Amino acid sequence: MIDSHAHLCSDELFPVLDEKLEAARLVGVRNFLTVSSNWDSVSKNVAIAEKYDNIVCSVGVHPLHAMEPYDVDELISLCTNEKVVAVGEVGLEYHYVDLMPKTEQLRCLQDMLSVAQKSGLPCILHARECCDDILGLLREYAIKHAVFHCYTDTLENAKRILDAGFFISFSGIITFKNAGALSEVVKYVPDDRFLVETDCPDLAPVPYRGKVNEPAYVSVVAEHVAALRNVSLKAVDEMTTRNFFSLFPKAAILMKKEISNA
């Protein structure tokens, strides 16, 4: 199984990374994508990915960090590193416009989409209460390959995202008691567009809610998906692994061999 979205350079996880990777391995979670959110995390994640064979990374600036300094040319050049498989997480966070004005978020996203356009890498999108704006920009920048991570939006918007050809990824939020409407989206997304993630160290799934989240818990998310979709855990593992490699072809080149040897 793969955790498609983890923040392994976070203060909570990085100091105990070997221990947490071993805990994940013991429950069958063997590959990881460590996701950047600001300029500082970019170099940290590239270093982590270069150290471990079973970890790849993404580079990019999250909308809530839009006003911190970053270097677009340096990002484009980092995208040629073999362990950098995506641009992310980038996007729009309209639930917190009081923390970061829309104009700044939009400017930063346009920079990031130009990185994706120039590098040809897929995007990992953080998209909250912004479906019209983000779909419009993805069209404008001709972005064909992207995942809407930690999905919490409506079924109607999921249909628009799927119609545009993108993937949808679910986190531990689907295990929360108040996730009723989201369960319908989990059941709806077709087999070939579905990913699972932890978004650790945040958003630990039930029964770990409120604790520090870690990559091992993607298995809990997958179990919940299996129950909702009425399929086996193995089927969810196979489906999400296949989709991960289809969305992130650079990761497939590095990791497929290792998985078939496991």
Ligand SMILES: [Zn+2]
């Ligand atoms: Zn996010």
Ligand SMILES: [Zn+2]
């Ligand atoms: Zn994240």
